[in-house]
Amino acid sequence: MVEYDLLVKNGTVVTAADTFHADVAIRDGRIIALLDDADVGLADSVIDATDRLVLPGGIEGHCHIDEPSFGGAKLADDFESGSRAAVCGGTTTIIPFAQQIEGMSLRQAVDDYHTKAAGKSVADYGFHLILSDPNEQVLGQELPALIADGYTSFKVYMTYDGLRLEDMQILDVLATAKAHQGFVMIHCENDHCIRWLAEQLERKDDIGPERFGVAHGPAAEREATHRAITLSEVVDTPVFIVHVSSHQAMEQIAWARSRGMPIHAETCPQYLFLSTDDFSQPGWEGAKYICSPPPRDPDNPDHLWRGIQNGIFQLISSDHCPYRMEGPGGRIESAGELHFHKISPGLPGIETRLPLMFSEGVVKGRIDLQTFVAITATNAAKLYGLHPRKGTIAVGADADLALWDAERTVTLEHAMLHDNGDYTPYEGREITGWPVLSMVRGTVVWNDGEFTAPTGHGEFLHRGISSAVSTAAA
Ligand code: DUC
Numbered sequence: 004m005v006e007y008d009l010l011v012k013n014g015t016v017v018t019a020a021d022t023f024h025a026d027v028a029i030r031d032g033r034i035i036a037l038l039d040d041a042d043v044g045l046a047d048s049v050i051d052a053t054d055r056l057v058l059p060g061g062i063e064g065h066c067h068i069d070e071p072s073f074g075g076a077k078l079a080d081d082f083e084s085g086s087r088a089a090v091c092g093g094t095t096t097i098i099p100f101a102q103q104i105e106g107m108s109l110r111q112a113v114d115d116y117h118t119k120a121a122g123k124s125v126a127d128y129g130f131h132l133i134l135s136d137p138n139e140q141v142l143g144q145e146l147p148a149l150i151a152d153g154y155t156s157f158k159v160y161m162t163y164d165g166l167r168l169e170d171m172q173i174l175d176v177l178a179t180a181k182a183h184q185g186f187v188m189i190h191c192e193n194d195h196c197i198r199w200l201a202e203q204l205e206r207k208d209d210i211g212p213e214r215f216g217v218a219h220g221p222a223a224e225r226e227a228t229h230r231a232i233t234l235s236e237v238v239d240t241p242v243f244i245v246h247v248s249s250h251q252a253m254e255q256i257a258w259a260r261s262r263g264m265p266i267h268a269e270t271c272p273q274y275l276f277l278s279t280d281d282f283s284q285p286g287w288e289g290a291k292y293i294c295s296p297p298p299r300d301p302d303n304p305d306h307l308w309r310g311i312q313n314g315i316f317q318l319i320s321s322d323h324c325p326y327r328m329e330g331p332g333g334r335i336e337s338a339g340e341l342h343f344h345k346i347s348p349g350l351p352g353i354e355t356r357l358p359l360m361f362s363e364g365v366v367k368g369r370i371d372l373q374t375f376v377a378i379t380a381t382n383a384a385k386l387y388g389l390h391p392r393k394g395t396i397a398v399g400a401d402a403d404l405a406l407w408d409a410e411r412t413v414t415l416e417h418a419m420l421h422d423n424g425d426y427t428p429y430e431g432r433e434i435t436g437w438p439v440l441s442m443v444r445g446t447v448v449w450n451d452g453e454f455t456a457p458t459g460h461g462e463f464l465h466r467g468i469s470s471a472v473s474t475a476a477a
Pocket residue numbers: 067073190293294295296324348349350
């Protein structure tokens with residue numbers, strides 16, 4: 004008699020709480036038992052996970068896929084290439100953004116992204132919304148209805164033309180979030196400081212890529228982070244600070260958390276592994292590292308690692324925003340000149356997020372396996388309303404698994420990755436530990452070099468209320 008569709012046998016299961024030996028029994032896409040020594044005769048098929056770590060598939064809570072351009076260049080990934088890159092890197096759920104263009108209804112934005120993703124994503128997916136035009140109709144009707152439909156988180160920007168909201172508007176968004184149990188993510192950079200600093204540099208014709216880090220300096224991020232905390236306090240509702248790059252901004256978050264304020268935050272691999280040294284390389288090479296906010300001084304990563312160890316950051320996200328450098332729609336063509344503010348900002352990273360964090364975090368002893376799972380999967384599931392269905396290995400959860408070879412060493416090259424960009428900022432890095440198999444709802448989608456599921460295997464996820472919001476209300 005067959006009881007299991009699939010048995011993952013002899014692996015070492017790792018969750019945000021424990022590490023233990025167990026066989027994972029799967030039926031109808033869900034985990035139905037964790038067993039000591041399961042009978043292979045009861046399974047339709049068996050994966051031998053001897054010498055493998057069995058982790059919950061990663062959840063990518065911050066990525067830009069098939070979005071309109073940030074500053075001219077065309078984003079390289081659609082839902083097919085972006086989700087393929089995700090699953091090859093051990094990530095099985097992605098939550099990209101559905102961006103509202105000014106003047107467009109939010110519902111229209113969401114419908115457009117459904118069209119972009121359907122039949123293409125191999126990973127399961129939800130959408131955060133980007134609110135660029137929070138008018139009365141949007142805040143009074145569309146947003147509450149969309150929250151009720153499972154779009155429970157939304158991003159607002161303090162900078163970027165066409166996206167930037169004034170503080171009054173952010174307060175209105177926060178008030179709507181509070182009333183309807185939404186969760187607000189904020190891009191924190193002081194727009195006036197950036198523009199003023201950029202103008203000073205332009206006047207001196209001092210416009211090389213490394214000047215991006217001056218115009219988008221840490222003071223602008225620190226001030227805006229503190230302002231976001233203040234806006235959250237005024238409305239009395241939680242916020243999530245996205246892509247924290249500097250220890251100065253992190254210190255604001257630590258300050259708020261030490262006072263019990265419901266401020267949550269992420270940082271990204273680019274702020275842990277890159278620095279101003281990278282975008283100070285000559286010519287277009289430096290342009291490859293421009294993202295907003297930018298990587299900081301070489302001593303900054305040590306501070307951020309301490310923030311991870313101390314729980315100031317709940318998530319590590321990639322902020323995957325890939326461009327090609329070369330060719331039509333690439334960064335070089337769209338910028339036209341080597342000018343720090345004409346180069347579209349954003350870095351690829353959806354596939355390298357987990358291997359980099361495993362190698363530099365777990366293998367180098369900075370974090371333990373439980374923390375690794377928490378900051379790359381479980382906490383995202385909780386904060387974005389997907390737990391306990393996603394982000395853990397437990398009876399009843401979706402069988403979204405990543406099998407890791409903790410010993411495998413790999414030298415990163417863009418040629419081995421699967422996004423549609425034309426470079427990786429991490430070219431040549433030595434990595435120890437590699438995800439060798441990914442499974443989405445019990446279907447193996449990637450098996451050590453081979454795609455094994457049809458394009459479009461991924462399903463849309465209606466998400467519940469963020470744990471940040473439900474615990475703040477308690
Ligand atoms: N930062 C980037 O670098 N790119 C896209 C969006 C963002 O906030």
